[in-house]
Amino acid sequence: MNSIQKSEAIKKGLRKGFQDGSSKMARRKCYGYEVGSDGELVVNPDEAQVVCWIFEQYLAGDSLGKIAAGLERQGIPSPTGRPKWNREAIDKLLSNEKYTGRVLLQKTVSTGAVQIENDGLMGWFLYTDTHEAIISDEMFMAVQQEKLSRSKEPQNHIAMKLSL
Numbered sequence: 675m676n677s678i679q680k681s682e683a684i685k686k687g688l689r690k691g692f693q694d695g696s697s698k699m700a701r702r703k704c705y706g707y708e709v710g711s712d713g714e715l716v717v718n719p720d721e722a723q724v725v726c727w728i729f730e731q732y733l734a735g736d737s738l739g740k741i742a743a744g745l746e747r748q749g750i751p752s753p754t755g756r757p758k759w760n761r762e763a764i765d766k767l768l769s770n771e772k773y774t775g776r777v778l779l780q781k782t783v784s785t786g787a788v789q790i791e792n793d794g795l796m797g798w799f800l801y802t803d804t805h806e807a808i809i810s811d812e813m814f815m816a817v818q819q820e821k822l823s824r825s826k827e828p829q830n831h832i833a834m835k836l837s838l
Contacts, residue, residue: 704772705753706808715772715805722808724750725773728764729809732817738764768821774814775807 703709706725710716724745731741738761745752745759752759753767771778 704770705767706773707805717806717808725767725808728767729773729813729817732764732768733813733820765821768817771814772805773808774811775805776802777804 703715706718706721707715708718728741728745731744732738736744741764742759742761746757749757750759751757752763754763767773
């Protein structure tokens, strides 16, 4: 089996897991959650409080930079454990539907050696009620709308396509 065949076999296996619900990607840990002894996501109360604060501050009009500075002032380490948060980490957190108790898989696709955003090229796989939500659907959608309104060039935001 050459490298292209091997890559295609891996991608096929991942998609099969997405389709039949057996993908471990759905239970991948993100800030605000821990993986329980049963392998399922459970809320980390301290981190969940930070997630809520970030969403609230963004809706209150704070920029990503101002939110990062606020987290640093409070002494809250980033998801990677660093003392400073960066704007990209906050932006990704604000776009992550996982905080609503859902998981969207196949947000990106591989085109050879490059990962690109899946802009409808392939189907998405949305799992619902997979774990406890940290924020409400309404807050998540309000943040996505706010992100679009602040954007100079609105791009395709998968989150806005979800029928929550």
